[in-house]
Amino acid sequence: MTTRIFGSGIRRREDPRLITGQASYTDDIKLTGMVHAAILRSPHAHARINGINTDAAKSAAGVLAVYTGADIEGVLNPIPCAWAIPDSDLKAVAYPAIASGVVRYVGDAVAVVVAQNRYQAEDALELIEVDYEPLPAIINPEAALGDGAPQLHEDAPNNQAFHWVAAGGDTDAAFADAAVTVSETIRQQKLIPNPMETRSAIASWSPAMGELTLWNTTQNPHIARFVTCLVTGVAEHKIRVIAPEVGGGFGAKIAVYPWEMITAFCSMQLGVPVKWTETRTENYLATTHGRDHVEYVEMAANADGKVTAVRSVVYAGMGAYLSTAAPGIPTILHGLMYSGPYDIANIKADVYGVFTNSTPVEAYRGAGRPEATFLLERLMDKVGDAVGIDSVEVRRRNLIEPFDNNRDVAIGITYDSGNYSNALDQLLGHIGYDRFRHDQEHEREHGTFRGVGIACYCEICGLGPSQVAGAVGFGGGLWESATVRIYATGKVNVFIGTSPHGQGEETTFAQIVADEIGVDVDDVEVIHGDTDTTPMGWGTYGSRTTVVGGAAVALTMRKLRDKARVIAAHLLEADEADIEYADGQFFVRGAPDRAQSIQDIALQANVAWNLPEGIEPGMEASTYYDPPNFSYPFGAHAAIVSVDPDNGHITLDRYVAVDDCGPQINPMVVEGQVHGGVVQGAGQALWEGAVYDDNGQLLTGSMMDYAIPRAHLVPDIEVHSTVTPSPHNPLGVKGIGETGTIASTAAIYSAVMDALKPIGVTSLDMPLTPERVWTAIQAAGYTGNGHGHSHGHDHGHDHGHGHNH
């Protein structure tokens, strides 16, 4: 038996082109006759537009056209929201591609200029005169719901976008009977996703054919085509959406934005290809953000720390309009995960979606589940403190017992499989937990403050059964498809509906194919991202591409294997029942020399000179796979930090992850996903946050102010795993794209609070900036240790990069 390609950490075939700069992104594409669009964006968070004068811009050098909200009226339909949460009184407010009458956030489109080149378009933007009448703005989602707050939309009173409640058990009774209750106010700050490639689109309208081609940096080209059809009125079969190389999305490229619809509009008006590429400044203002919750959360427990109930009231900022999937994130992907890996009998999530004068919010890596994990882990720490047991022990007392196949939780969903305590045990072994606690005590006596934070998590992934999608108001299905074609030469094309953009499925799906039918992995090419050449699919998000799309590939290969077996029997003049398969060879049982390789059979199938009766020519099959359940990856992470009480500086000393995503197709790809996810979560804990002033101006509007994580601030991430297959997935896989982000914010935050425990700091907002930490330390009355210097100082001699903190 040769080494299985499934499970082998081969190098990603995507990487050579990516790391040598040879990948072709949307902005790299140049079409004959292509012209350039630039969008004028509102400098006000909230204002009435009393007039726009575009005369000077229209006559500027190189300008072909200037369009405003008045020009698109009746031509371009509003941008639809695709997730209408049932029973939530959701207000589907109008979301015009170009604002008309009122602008509602800094970045709202006011006009678009099309010119021969981008510089001319930018120059012309400066010539457009807009008469704004500024209106009061509101940024905080809780305050936006309050009395007297500025109102964004006439048809959404009190700025309420929706109100959704989910409950299981009797939460009120559990709290009334509880020996211990703890509570916390959590500010899940607004985050800016920062994909390396900003948004970009090229629209090319063919008047003669009545066809629209849209190159679009998207995570889901088929959804983009569907929505483009709704907005432009061009029929779906006359639209082709191509997602070329996509430089990261993290959720921010799920939405169909006004901007690519404006680009399409311009091309349809002018009859020439139009390119629009976002600047980084625009990206910060006009590409969707993540998180933005104000949460009031509570947990009830017995005297021994057994949790009996959790409940929340969450004010989830939606931004100024409802982005494509936004309402589903604080609800379905958040409230339904309040059990996490724990056995909690009574759960209630009470979530308000609220309009604010800020950039619309969408999925951001983890999308709802990091927030759920954070509140559970925060409250679990507080329960432990309240009943006087260690943070590990309180978790151990609450974890769900191991199960192989289906476990209902109180909120009404069914986990597929899990062994949560095993992941925690592995983690404790890796970090040397008891030793750390011992050392920590000793160090504290010497004025050094280190802390360890543990985060156990279970997340909902592999979205998801389409029937459930429909039931929860998602405006589409969530199945995936694959078409696999084996050519006469034995080479294989895999056409997939989903649309990876950095996750490595061009490699891992080839591994699935090679593993299922015995071809060389290098003989397999995975094709994605073009609605004209790939079968329908719903895209890459929610850690679903490998779980759902990978399953579709595997099932397709099994169909092809069955067909190959029939042909092999015919060619070998044997009974089909006597044909066995192993490692790409079909052979007669007991006579392995009488064999046909998959390549031999593919040749015969393609030339069709000698096929068994009733067998069609060709070696191609398709599968449309709708999963019977979601998948539920899980794990346990630990962070170890040092805090310098002198200046509030936090050093992330160590990070250990134990994740269970089921069987790993490619451990190196898994490790890469964990690395990236952990670092993004660390960003939320320590560095990142979109800060607005009272007028709704984004103060962290560039990479000089908004701190995305840097490699040298992060320790080597220690990645470990356990393997608990999903019982319902053909490959047993569960998804790994979001686990790091889901666990690491909670783990790092918990570690900092653990470090500060002896000082008496009990609560901090994120990100944990030195000033916040230092101020809390001062407020707690800490006066120093007499030695004046501790571990927190990150000095050049030790780290080789100057004296940075």
Next chain:
Amino acid sequence: MFAAEFEYRKAGSIADAVRLLSENPGAKLLAGGHSLIPLMRFRLARPEVVIDIGGIDGLRGIRISDGSINIGALATHAEIANSADVQQANGLLAEAAGGIGDPAVRNRGTIGGNLAHADPASDWATVLTALGATVSLQGPSGSRTIAVGDFVEDAFATALAEDELITTVSVPVLAANQRAEYAKMAHPASFYAVVGGAVVVTMDGDRCTAASVAVGGLTPRPVKAAAVEQALSGTTLTMDSIADATSRLSEDLSAAGVDIIGDVYASADFRSQVAPVEVKHALLHAIGLAHH
């Protein structure tokens, strides 16, 4: 992120650059481009003429002679950080250079451009002030030399005349009994100094015979900390004497009569409170009392 229209001129020599500056009032010099180009792309700077000095050989190189390290204005932070001669002659220079921004910034950004831009968060201004460095300027009527501490006049304001450019930065070689260190609280996005403290101490055994201390990042221009220096001079340096000395930094900040900078990342009050901590860290490292 698309600059307004401008004229591009390439200077072939220092004299050529001075002539182009004289002929084009309001023109901007382009060296590494790390300050100018972002400003132009944001359209916050709209010079009609940009004079590229990047090809002037006379502005390159690092030479050590007569106890002075003479650094060409076009020397990049990376060149300074990686120079074995600099590391030997004045380790603080190399370390400070290695802590600026990130590798891309260090590979493009120049010491002359950094000083001329005079960002209050610049590491160079603080470090060079403590080291007693000077800058040489060339104008149409000749050259002059000025202390870095005087060159930087205010936030984004220097003693440079419109028709002058920086040619050389000169830094004393450290004596065998001198120790110099810089500690900063770096902004996590830009790695600019939120607060930076640079120290040079001359030692006789455990006793400090002279001290030069400057802080920056929190003030529009570096502040020389005379009270701290005085407290250190003649003192045996210990954890306690260093803590006592740095606690006098507030006197220096008051005496300087400058506004303390506060922003969305760190308030003025916080910066004032942690400035002595950075100076203390620098001193502890300088004399080897810091340990991990």
